[in-house]
Amino acid sequence: MLSYGFMQNAFFVSLFISVLCPCIGVFLVLRRYSMIGDTLSHASLAGITIGLMYEQNPVLGAFIFTAICGALIEFLRKYFKKYTDLILSIVLALSVGTAITIISSGRLHTSADSFMFGSILTVTKTDMVMVMILSVISVLTLIFLYHQMVYIAYDEEAARVAGVKVGLINYVFFVLVASAISVSIRIVGVLVLSSMIALPVATALQLEKGFMKTLIFSIVFSMIDIMSGLFISYYLNVAPGGFTALVSVFVLVMVMVGKKVYSSAKAVSKA
Amino acid sequence: MIKAENLTFSYNGSPPFVLNGIDLEIKDGEYVSVVGDNGCGKSTFLKLILKFLKPTHGSIVTGAAKIGYVPQKSDSTGSGFPITVYEMLNSYRKLLKIKDKRVVSESLRQVGLSDFSRSLMGNLSGGQAQKALIARALMGNPDLLILDEPSAGVDIDSQREIYAFLKKLNTEQGITIVSVEHNLAAAISNSTTIYHLHGGQGHFCTPQKYSEENLGEEDHHA
Numbered sequence: 127m128l129s130y131g132f133m134q135n136a137f138f139v140s141l142f143i144s145v146l147c148p149c150i151g152v153f154l155v156l157r158r159y160s161m162i163g164d165t166l167s168h169a170s171l172a173g174i175t176i177g178l179m180y181e182q183n184p185v186l187g188a189f190i191f192t193a194i195c196g197a198l199i200e201f202l203r204k205y206f207k208k209y210t211d212l213i214l215s216i217v218l219a220l221s222v223g224t225a226i227t228i229i230s231s232g233r234l235h236t237s238a239d240s241f242m243f244g245s246i247l248t249v250t251k252t253d254m255v256m257v258m259i260l261s262v263i264s265v266l267t268l269i270f271l272y273h274q275m276v277y278i279a280y281d282e283e284a285a286r287v288a289g290v291k292v293g294l295i296n297y298v299f300f301v302l303v304a305s306a307i308s309v310s311i312r313i314v315g316v317l318v319l320s321s322m323i324a325l326p327v328a329t330a331l332q333l334e335k336g337f338m339k340t341l342i343f344s345i346v347f348s349m350i351d352i353m354s355g356l357f358i359s360y361y362l363n364v365a366p367g368g369f370t371a372l373v374s375v376f377v378l379v380m381v382m383v384g385k386k387v388y389s390s391a392k393a394v395s396k397a
Numbered sequence: 398m399i400k401a402e403n404l405t406f407s408y409n410g411s412p413p414f415v416l417n418g419i420d421l422e423i424k425d426g427e428y429v430s431v432v433g434d435n436g437c438g439k440s441t442f443l444k445l446i447l448k449f450l451k452p453t454h455g456s457i458v459t460g461a462a463k464i465g466y467v468p469q470k471s472d473s474t475g476s477g478f479p480i481t482v483y484e485m486l487n488s489y490r491k492l493l494k495i496k497d498k499r500v501v502s503e504s505l506r507q508v509g510l511s512d513f514s515r516s517l518m519g520n521l522s523g524g525q526a527q528k529a530l531i532a533r534a535l536m537g538n539p540d541l542l543i544l545d546e547p548s549a550g551v552d553i554d555s556q557r558e559i560y561a562f563l564k565k566l567n568t569e570q571g572i573t574i575v576s577v578e579h580n581l582a583a584a585i586s587n588s589t590t591i592y593h594l595h596g597g598q599g600h601f602c603t604p605q606k607y608s609e610e611n612l613g614e615e616d617h618h619a
Contacts, residue, residue, distance in 0.1 A: 156478060273491040280478055280485070284533070287447060287466040288492035336481035336517065 135254050136246040136313060136356060136366075142261040143310045143322070144352040148330075148344035149268050150306040151323035153299065155331070156279045160324045162199060162303065165214040165221070167319035169195035170307045172224035174241050178234045184241070185256045188308035195221060196300025200293075244315030244367025246360060257309045264305045271295060276337055313356070315367035325374035326351055332381050347377055398541060398573045399423040399446060403455030406441060410453050415441050417597030418455065423590075425540075428567040428574040430584035432607075433594035439577040442594065443545055446575065461541035461573070465534030467527070469545045482521070482529050483514040486536065493537045504532040508562065524555020531559070535566075542566065544576040548583055556580070560587045581611065 154163055170188040177187020195217050202213045229238055240248045268275070274295050277285035286292055307319060314322050330343035355370025362369065404419040415438040423429050431439050444450045445457050447466060486501045505511050508528040518526060527547060534542060547563070548556045564587050566572045578584040584591055585604040592601050602610075 273488040276480070276484070276488045277492060280480055280488075281468065283447070283449060283468055284466060284489070285492065286449065287464055288489060288537075290492055331479060334517065335479060336515075337479055337484050340479040 132247050132249060133360070135249040135251065138254055139249050139257050139309070139313055140352050140356045141349075142257050143306075143313060144349040145345055146261050146264055146306045147310055147322050147352075148326045148348040149265065149341065150303050151327045151348075152330075152337075152341050152344050153275055153279050154303065155324055155327040160320065161211070161214055162196075163307070163323040164320035165199070165218050166192050166196055166303055166307050167311070167316050168218055168225070169221040170304075170311050170319075171238070171241060171316045172221040172228075173308065174311065175225050175228040175234065175238055178236055178238060179228055181235065183252055183256060185253050185260075185308050185312065188311055189260060189304055191221075191224075192304035192307050193301045196304050197297055200296050200300055240315075241311055242316050243365040244311075244313050244318070244370075246313070246356065246366055249312050253312055257312075260305045260309050264302050264309075267298065267302060271298065275299065313366055314352070314370055315365065318367045318371040321371045321374060322348070322352070325371075325378055329374070329378045329381050332378075332385055347374075347381075351377055398425045398427070398460050399457065399575070400460075401445075401455065401457040404445065404452055404457050405454035406438075406445060406450065406452050414453065414597050416445070416594075416599075419597075419599050421592070421599065421601070423573065423575060423592075425573055426567070426571050427590055428564070428576075428588045429590045429592050430576050430578040430588040431592045431594060431599075432578050432581060432584055433599075437594045438597065439594055440545060442599075443543055443575070443577055446543060459541065461539070463537045463539040463541070465537060465539030465542045465572075467530045467534045467542070467544040467547060469549055477519045480518050481514070482510065482516055482518060485518055485529065486514075486533055489533050490536055495536065500536055504536050505529075507535065508532045509558075522552070522555070523550040524552055524559070527551050527555070527559060528562075531562070539572065541573045541575070544574070546577055546579055548578075548580045556583065563587065 151163070154160055170192045173188035173191025174184040176191060177184035199213050199217055202216065203210060206213050228234065274285065274290050277288070277290060278292055278295060282292060306323065310319055310322060326344045326348035329347045330340045333340070333343055335343065351374040352370055355373045356366050358373070359366040359369040399422070401419050401421045404416055405414050406416045407414045431442060433439050441450065445452060446459060447464070482505070483501065486504060487498070490498070490500055502511065502514070505514055508531055510525060510528055510532065513521065513525060518529065521529060547559055551559065560583050563574060563576070567574050576588070585608045588604060590601055591604055591607040592599055593607065
C-alpha cells in the first residue's frame with residue numbers, strides 16, 4: 127500500500143497532523159474553546175476556495191484566511207465579552223458565506239469536495255512540503271511558548287502577574303490553530319476536523335494525568351486514530367476523515383470502559 | 398507600598414461607581430485585610446492594584462518590586478485541569494525566569510507540601526490547594542503578597558495553619574500583605590490594619606476597633 131506515491135504523501139501528512147492537532151487541541155479543550163476548532167475549520171474552507179479561485183496553493187490559502195479569522199475572534203472578544211459564542215456565529219457566517227459564494231459562482235477550476243470529506247488521493251508533493259513547514263514551525267513555537275500557554279490556559283490572572291503578554295500570545299495561538307487546521311484539512315476534511323482536535327485530548331483527559339502526560343497521551347491517541355483511520359479507509363475505500371472520526375470515538379469509548387473496569391476491579395481487590 | 402488618589406472605578410466607565418474617590422496609603426510591612434459586604438468592590442480593588450483593571454478616574458500606584466498573587470482557590474483549581482503541583486509551580490518558575498529548579502521544592506517545603514509534588518492540583522484538599530497557590534506566589538520572593546479570600550473552601554485546621562504562615566511571612570520576612578477577607582475573625586486576629594469598604598468609600602481602622610464595632614453584630618447574624 128505504501129508503495130503508492132499518493133499513499134506515502136498521505137502517510138507523512140497524517141503523521142504531522144497526528145502530532146500537531148493534539149498539541150493545539152489540548153489548549154483549545156482546556157480553555158473551553160473546542161468549538162473554535164469547528165468555526166475555524168469552516169474558515170479554512172473559505173481560505174481553500176479563495177486559494178483555488180486564484181490558482182494558488184489551497185493549503186496556504188486556508189492558513190492565511192484561518193489565521194485572519196482566528197485573530198478576528200480574539201479581537202471581537204473585547205466587544206462581545208458576555209456573548210463569546212456569538213463571535214463564533216459571526217466568523218462562521220463570514221466563512222461559510224465566502225465559501226458558498228465562491229463555490230456556487232463556478233469560478234473554481236477544480237472541485238472543493240475533497241476538502242469537505244478529506245481525501246488520500248489528492249495530497250500533492252507541494253501540499254506535503256507546505257504541511258511539513260507549517261508543522262515544524264508550529265511545534266517549535268509551541269515548545270518555545272509552552273509554559274506561557276500552559277499558564278494562560280490554567281490561570282490567566284497569575285500569568286499576567288508574572289508578566290506574560292497574554293494578548294500577544296493569544297494572537298500567536300490562533301495563528302497556530304490556523305496552521306493545525308490548514309495542515310489537517312486535506313486528509314481529514316472540514317466536517318470532522320474539530321473532532322480530530324478535541325477527541326484525542328478528551329480521551330487522554332480520561333487518564334487523569336498531569337499536563338505533560340495528558341499532552342503525550344493525546345498525541346498517542348491521535349496517532350492511533352489518524353493512522354488506523356487512514357489505513358482502514360484505504361481498504362474500505364471510504365473517505366479517511368469520516369472513518370478517522372469513527373475510530374476516535376471508538377478509542378474514547380474503549381478508554382472510558384477500560385477505566386471503569388479498572389476502577390471496579392481495584393475496588394473489589396481492596397474489599 | 399500602595400498609594401491611591403481619588404481612585405474611582407465602574408465597569409462601564411460611568412456612575413454608579415463601584416469605588417468612588419478613594420484616597421489611601423498602605424505602608425511597607427503592613428498586613429491589611431480588606432473587608433466589606435458582598436459586591437462592595439473588594440475584588441475590584443484587588444484587580445486595580447494588580448492592574449487587571451484601569452481606574453475610571455484617579456490613580457493607584459504600587460511601589461512593590463515583585464508582587465505575589467494568590468487568587469480565589471475555586472477560580473483556578475476547581476476545574477479538573479490536568480496539572481500536577483510540580484508542573485503548576487515549575488511552569489510558574491519559568492515564567493518568572495528563575496533559573497534555579499530548587500526554588501520549586503523549597504517553596505513546597507515552606508508550605509509543608511513536599512510529599513504532594515506529583516499530585517494533581519484537582520485532587521488536593523481545599524487547604525492543600527491554597528497552600529500550593531501560596532507557595533507559587535512566594536517563588537519570586539515578592540515584597541507584596543495579594544490574596545483573594547485565602548480561607549474560602551478551606552477546613553478550619555488548614556485555615557489556622559495558613560493564617561499563622563501568613564502572619565509569619567509578614568512579621569519575620571517583612572512581606573506586605575493585602576488580603577480580601579470574608580473571614581472577619583481571621584482578619585481581626587491576624588492583620589495589622591483593617592480597610593473597610595462600604596458604599597464605594599473606604600476607611601482604615603485597627604482590628605480592635607473593628608472588632609468592637611462589628612463582630613458582635615456579625616456573631617448575631619451567624
